[in-house]
Amino acid sequence: MHKRYPSMQSMTAFLQAVRTGSFTRAARQLNLTHSAISQQIRTLEEFIGQPLFLREGGGIELTDAGRLFAQILPDGLAQVDRALSSVKHRKVVLKLTLDVDGELAPRWFNARLPQLLRVLPHHEVTLLASLHSDRISLERVDLSLRYGYGDWNDCEMALLCSDRVSPVAAPSLLAALGLEPPLTPAQLLQMPLLGYSRRAWIPWLEAAGLEAREPDTPLVFDSAANLLDAAEAGLGAALVRGLLCRDALEAGRLVPLTGIAITAHYNLYAVWPQGHGEKVAPLVNAIRQLADESPLTPL
Numbered sequence: 539m540h541k542r543y544p545s546m547q548s549m550t551a552f553l554q555a556v557r558t559g560s561f562t563r564a565a566r567q568l569n570l571t572h573s574a575i576s577q578q579i580r581t582l583e584e585f586i587g588q589p590l591f592l593r594e595g596g597g598i599e600l601t602d603a604g605r606l607f608a609q610i611l612p613d614g615l616a617q618v619d620r621a622l623s624s625v626k627h628r629k630v631v632l633k634l635t636l637d638v639d640g641e642l643a644p645r646w647f648n649a650r651l652p653q654l655l656r657v658l659p660h661h662e663v664t665l666l667a668s669l670h671s672d673r674i675s676l677e678r679v680d681l682s683l684r685y686g687y688g689d690w691n692d693c694e695m696a697l698l699c700s701d702r703v704s705p706v707a708a709p710s711l712l713a714a715l716g717l718e719p720p721l722t723p724a725q726l727l728q729m730p731l732l733g734y735s736r737r738a739w740i741p742w743l744e745a746a747g748l749e750a751r752e753p754d755t756p757l758v759f760d761s762a763a764n765l766l767d768a769a770e771a772g773l774g775a776a777l778v779r780g781l782l783c784r785d786a787l788e789a790g791r792l793v794p795l796t797g798i799a800i801t802a803h804y805n806l807y808a809v810w811p812q813g814h815g816e817k818v819a820p821l822v823n824a825i826r827q828l829a830d831e832s833p834l835t836p837l
Contacts, residue, residue: 546678551578553749643667699829704799711772730774733758
């Protein structure tokens with residue numbers, strides 16, 4: 539049931555009359571007329587159903603109900619004031635749900651969250667990290683960062699960056715083998731090589747002028763993040779995206795092995811439901827700028 543409440547003006551008039559002990563002084567404090575104060579308090583008494591003041595000889599005195607009301611009312615109005623202050627002039631928080639490729643998140647995206655939050659000061663971002671085989675519906679998120687060919691249906695999208703693929707390895711492995719980059723393609727083939735279930739070595743070998751035959755790879759990974767972890771551990775050379783190994787290269791955990799890089803067959807896209815472009819535009823622009831600052835630079 540909808541509840542009715544007396545007006546704030548009538549309750550303010552009542553409290554001012556209690557503090558000053560006079561309708562006349564209360565009216566002066568509130569810049570009202572005596573009759574206006576009297577009417578406000580009369581309206582309040584009608585709402586409550588009993589008098590709050592005894593009016594005798596031109597003076598006023600609180601009734602029992604008036605004293606009880608005067609004790610409790612200030613706390614109630616203070617709570618109203620706190621509630622109003624908590625939202626007054628405060629910008630509304632914009633909520634975004636972001637689905638990040640499960641390999642992009644640990645190897646590149648998560649480290650850049652502080653930069654993203656700085657350009658989205660009034661947003662609340664919920665992050666999901668889905669693997670390729672576990673992608674959630676685009677309709678359930680505001681923005682999805684996906685690797686692909688840009689052929690998703692019934693949605694809008696933007697290419698965030700084109701990438702290149704190049705071989706890298708840990709300095710410890712090179713030292714153990716007595717090698718120093720840049721390596722020739724033939725030297726690279728003498729190293730232990732790591733495999734990735736979604737990328738063959740053949741396109742890179744062709745670009746390097748070598749026989750187009752997949753080399754032996756004792757370890758094959760279905761996750762680019764795990765592939766990079768293995769490379770950093772010195773288990774072998776890996777053929778990886780520049781975006782995903784950017785931080786490892788800068789930190790010296792990995793080094794590029796040759797000056798030969800090939801264009802990635804599929805690239806990083808921002809994908810969002812139709813009609814939501816304006817909502818996600820600040821986030822898309824920020825991520826694109828971060829991606830542009832993260833190229834792979836071969837030797």
